[in-house]
Amino acid sequence: MRQFLGLAVLAWMAAGGAAAQDAGGTPPPPPVPAPQAAMVAPEWRTVSSENLLVIDTTKGRILVELTPEVAPLHVERIKLLARRGFYDGVPWHRVIDWFMAQTGDPLGNGEGQSPYPDLKGEFTFRREATLPFAAVAEPAGARVGFLHSLPIQTQPDSAFAMTADGKVHAWGLYCPGVAGMARDEGNDTANSQFFLMRQAYPALDKRYSIWGMTVSGLDVVRNLKVGDGDNGMVGAESDRMTRVRIAAGIPEAERPSVQVLATDSPRFRALVETTRAARGADFSVCDVTLPVQVVN
Template identity: 35%
Template sequence: MADIKDPENTLILDTTKGEVVIELLTEEAPEHAARIKELARENFYDGIIFHRVIDGFMAQGGDPTGSGMGGSKKPDLKAEFNDTKHVRGVCSMARSQNPNSANSQFFICFDDATFLDKQYTAWGRVIEGMENVDEFSRGEPPKNPDSITTMKVAADA
C-alpha cells in the first residue's frame, strides 16, 4: 500500500490494469491540482480511456470523447509551468498549442521527457502502481484501450 501522507491531495485511480496512486503537486500547480481533484470528485474521469499511449514516452487520457479533442465543460486553465522535471511517473496536463488551454486531459510520463519541462504543467507524481501504467495498451488510439474505472481523492475513498 502506498505511503499516503496527505489523503486530501492524493488520487487513487482504479484502472483496467490495476491501481495507480498519484500525489498532487499542490504547491507547484495549485489550480491544476484543484481542477483534477474537482473533476475526480464529480466522477468525470470514471470510464475514460487512455486514447494516446506512446511507448517510452507517455499515456494520455482525460478526454470524455476519446478522440483527443474533448474536455470538461469548465473553463481552460492558465499555465502553471514549474520546476518539476518531466520524468518517469510525473503527471502533466495536455494542451493545444495555446499554453493556457489545459482543461481535463493529462498524461503520465513513462520515461524521461524533460524536453517538455516549463512548457507543460506538471501537477502530480505516481507514488504507487507505475508498473500498471506500463501495462497500458499502446497506440494512437490503442486497438483495445485501457481506461480509468474510477478516480477518487484518497480522503473520500
C-alpha cells in the first residue's frame, strides 16, 4: 500500500501539481486511491474430479467426495479398484434399513474381496491447522464440524501448540451418507467391501475407516433393495453397481461437476444457525445437510 500511495503522489506532481505550487497557487490535493473491494469467500466449492467417485447403480447415480486427508490408504484403494472396473456389476449384498448399504464383494455373499492385500485401519487421523475445518459446535475439550463435506470431531485448536507434530487428533463421524470400509474382526482387514450410511450410527465412530461422504444420491442409497446377502436374503434380486469410476477418468463432456456449499461462506453459517434453532438441544452436526449443485 505504501508503494501505491508513493506512485500516486509522483503522478500528481508530474501532472502539474509542483508547477502550480511554484506559481503561487494552491496545489490541488493528491488523488485519493479508490478503496479496495472487500474479499468475499465464494459461496460454492467445486469438488476435485480426482476426489469424486461416480457410482452408477440400478436405482440411480451416487456421487461420493473422497477425503484422502482422513484415510489415504483407503482412498487409494477405492481409486485403484474403480479405475480397474472391479466394482462394475457388483451387488449391494447387505442393505439394512435405518443403518447402511454394503457392497464391494464380487461374490455377493460377504465372503469376497479384491486380490490386493488388506489395509491397515485408519480410524482416526491427525488434523493440521491448514486443513479447511469449519466448526459447528464446540463441546468441552472438542470441536465438531466439517472437513470439506465430511462431518468430523477433533481436539480444539489450542492443542496444536502442545503436540510434538503440531497436529491434533480427529476422526470422521458416521452421519447419513458417510462412506466407510467394511472389515472382518481384525482392525487391519479392510479390503474392497464398503458401505454408505442410510442413517446416523455413532456406534461405528473410530471403529471402521471413513474415506468419503455422499454429496449426491443419498435418496438412491436409501432406495436400494433391503436384504442381507450374508444370509442369502438378496442374491440375484439385489440392486447392483452398474459402473463405478473416478470422475477424472470420465470424458470431460460426460463428467459430472459437483459444487458443495462452501463452509467458509456466510450462507453456511446461516444454515448452521437455522438448523441449530430448529433442533434445539438435539442439534447435531449430522443434522446439517450441505446444499449441492450437480451438472451432468
